Amino acid sequence: MTLHVAIIGAGIAGPTLALHLQSHPSITTTIYEARPHGSIEEGQHISLAPNALRVLSHIGVSAKLNAIGNSYEELGLRNAAASKIAEFDNGSVDRYGFTAMRIHRRHVARVLVxxxxxxxxxxxxxxxxxxxxxxxxxxxxxxxxxxxxxGVKEVADLVVGADGLHSVVREYVNPGSESVFEHMLGVTGYLQRSELGALVEGVQLPSHFIGKNGFMAIMPSDVAGEEIGFFSTMEFPQERTRGEWRALYDDKEQIRQILKDRFNAAEGWCDLVSGVCEVSKAQTLCSWPFFIAPPMPRWRSSSDRVIILGDAAHAMIPTGGLGASLALEDAECLSQTIRSWTDAKLDRQALHSRMEKWEAHRRERLALVQDFTNKNRWMRAAGGTWAFQYLKEWFMWAFFKFVGSGGQADPIYRYDAKIFAQSLSDSQV
Incomplete structure (x- = not known):
């Protein structure tokens, strides 16, 4: 008997799930996407941690991504004046088997599609x-x-919602589970290294710059290191309608002014940080309000035949740089769950026990990542006073001096979903 899986959403998690399922002889998949074919994926650059690149290596797309994105290992942590506080192993072939990567989101989506x-x-x-x-x-x-x-109707044996922050499938599984504004804003942009001239000389990139009134990351984002992306996450108490958020996204000069008001010499920022705000072309600037998924009792319907994953299940603020990584892990683990159920002859109780185990495993993993994300949020938050900022920088220096350049990220970056697959095989689920 052939199992047909419908996947809602052709972003990153949906195609990854399809590719993981595709090799099973008794499983077929269809991906449904609201956008037209060839539409440009909104968003800008994303970080792919070693655990994300491990998932992508299992479906054989690593070579294509390595030819596009910027692979790196060390991430510099610097103060507003560009003085080094510490170095963090954001990736490491020796430690984790993979580097980290900075790459435009649309390139990842295109390669997967x-x-x-x-x-x-x-x-x-x-x-x-x-x-x-x-x-x-x-x-x-x-x-x-x-x-x-x-109107069109289609049927499937399982439906997986990989349809993001404003998921239709999530609303079916958990009625009334509308995303919540987290009172934070992300502002991003990019430019060419040549546009920065001497500003970039002598400063290690990629680096995160942390000052008393905010945070800025400056990171190469193409394979040659010539495209330089930058982003800031900041507290933003003013709530707006969806139309008003779109108006801000389209108003590039207002976005630039938000950056210039915060990242300037008067606030102690170095020439490189203030320079990217001034020099970058207006059309490269974007703003993104941060919404999170509310806590939900279920990531699947009572029949276990409708499931949500990725941002549809657990959208979080991006201060840990792990949203895409977590969604990719979700997809690979769910593919293993579905494949295991198919091999168990599609027994109804077998589906329930496997899906229960998948959700419990992913929730445990989510808690670990959220803790990491919250710590990073504290590190990036505006302190308000020079004294508080001095103490924060000292604490960060002492922390990395004590725990080492891995910064306690080992359990996150070493994760391999094959361990979950083995647990399905070893236990009588």
Missing amino acids: EECEQRGVRMRWGVKLKGLVEREDGRVEMRFAEADGK
């Missing part, structure tokens, strides 16, 4: 999910609207 198309994964573009119905025959009916307004 192209791989799906080359391997024969069915993809439907321009169809927006409107609703789900779990039928008495054990299958799930999906109701879509096409761009021309025409």
